[in-house]
Amino acid sequence: MRKRKLAAVLILALVFAACQDKDLETVANALNDTARGIGVFQSTVIDANAQGLLNDDTTRQLLQVSVRVNMAGQDAVAVTRDLVKLQPQDRTQLLNILKPLIDVLSQADSQLIGAIPDERARANVRSALLVVSTALNTAQLALALR
């Protein structure tokens, strides 16, 4: 009898799990993609610098941008961690954290990456940045479309 009750509760828990907020799941995955993407971006920038394709000043500025993205990403993770469902105020809070990053990355692309003299290095750094921008845009869309 006790085992039957336990099984019933477990089934209910699984049903509840299946109803998990899809937007929240999308945001969590997008944050993970952002984290991985910015890691690749940094490594690409540091490698290009080591190969002499990127000067120290540009590398420094690009890494400062990435630190900003990483710190904001940690803030977004902290907000998302305790949520079971995204409420309007959560969406606003997360958008306030993530939206400025998209502008920062766009500026970095036009002002810093566009000025990288080596064509291949420029393309590699830009591709890595595009992955991050795409992940952030995915999170932004999931947060905004309700």
Next chain:
Amino acid sequence: METAIKLLALFNATAPNVAELILLIRRKDGTVSIVTVLDEADSQFAANIKQAQDWLAAHPKP
């Protein structure tokens, strides 16, 4: 999913076999809990910050 995992922790004490079975279903299902994804993201962000700060410390602005 998070609530299900928390419940599993409770059940693990009273009915370990049932909890194991459900964990097996979870793995077969291929889904990963949001907390796990966020943990991965958090660790990666922290590692990224360290990598960037290490480089910046090794290459101070002249």
